[in-house]
Amino acid sequence: MSKPSVVFVTGNANKLKEVQKLLSNVTKYEIINKNLDLEEIQEASLEEIARKKILQAVALLPKGQRIVVEDTALGFDALNGLPGAYVKWFLKKMSLDELVKMLEPFEKKTGEAITTVAYSDENGDIKIFQGITKGKIVKHRGNLDFGWDAIFEPLAEEGNTEALTYGEMTKEFKNGLSHRSKAFKLFEQYLVDN
């Protein structure tokens, strides 16, 4: 008999790569990917956005499947958490340099990277897990391949003693302290326990 699976719904190849590594210790399920473009509602909390995403995925995919989605936000403390979940749309309209410039009038350059994971088990019961990594928004350094990686420098207290941006880190190092790894660690524990 083949292994039961968990379907990770995302259209983002970089996310998928990280999540496959993060869940590599979960041996009782096979993690498979489905690329669906899920709507992301506005004027909602991060938890509500993730919840709506998973409900859509559940409605679109065959019944009885375990499904997981995530939504990732980048919030600037000086802007009370904006752009937050809307960072994707900001990045479609402006460069990383322009995004950093938004903070020019403010002394406070700190921010939070937040991943909210929403999981639906085979009965449709939903669980939410969240991971937050605190950092500083800086002029871009390092690899530009993945979203805002190059402008986010996690704080030293997160374990980033060499003050690297996510863009300057190896995947392994990023996965050791990232917002995504914290959320998926909680999810991994849940899968192992249930």
Ligand SMILES: O=P(O)(O)OP(=O)(O)OP(=O)(O)OC[C@H]1O[C@@H](n2cnc3c(O)ncnc32)[C@H](O)[C@@H]1O
């Ligand atoms: O299909 P989904 O999973 O929704 O993938 P997405 O690319 O639309 O992702 P989000 O809706 O979560 O939007 C988050 C935005 O932040 C970017 N992003 C997400 N995680 C990131 C990370 O760890 N480092 C840098 N950028 C990231 C991503 O490229 C998007 O522009």
Ligand SMILES: [Mg+2]
């Ligand atoms: Mg998205």
